[in-house]
Amino acid sequence: MNKEGRPPNYTPEQFDEIWDLYKRGSKLWDIAQALDINPGSIHIVLHRHGGIAPYRRAIRQGHLSLDEREEISRGIAGGNSARAIARSLGRSASTISREIAEKRWPQPLPCDKGSEAGSV
Numbered sequence: 001m002n003k004e005g006r007p008p009n010y011t012p013e014q015f016d017e018i019w020d021l022y023k024r025g026s027k028l029w030d031i032a033q034a035l036d037i038n039p040g041s042i043h044i045v046l047h048r049h050g051g052i053a054p055y056r057r058a059i060r061q062g063h064l065s066l067d068e069r070e071e072i073s074r075g076i077a078g079g080n081s082a083r084a085i086a087r088s089l090g091r092s093a094s095t096i097s098r099e100i101a102e103k104r105w106p107q108p109l110p111c112d113k114g115s116e117a118g119s120v
Contacts, residue, residue, distance in 0.1 A: 010037075014035060014037075015045065018031055018035065018042060018045055018046075019053040022046060028042050028046075064091075064095070068089055071085070071088070071089055072085055072089075072099055075088070082096045082097045082100060
């Protein structure tokens with residue numbers, strides 16, 4: 001059985017507020033009252049990280065989002081060129097080309113075109 005209890009389901013804003021109040025020297029009870037949270041769960045949050053606020057990772061601005069990657073996949077499946085996909089996403093064509101090359105998106109085999117036309 002987990003001695004620390006179930007991890008609290010707080011929003012990122014609530015976590016930020018907990019750590020901000022803790023850094024300012026507020027006691028657990030005061031933090032719990034300010035956020036209307038059980039003091040025991042405040043203790044769990046602080047204890048898991050040794051009383052030091054965890055580093056919050058940020059997504060770099062230039063990275064493709066999951067939605068953009070899905071749009072690239074749909075574009076490739078639809079037979080669109082990298083430039084056409086880039087135009088629709090408002091991205092550089094080289095960014096899309098690199099993503100396609102890195103992921104090695106499935107390409108139709110040359111024999112597939114002949115079999116679709118019924119030339120088998």
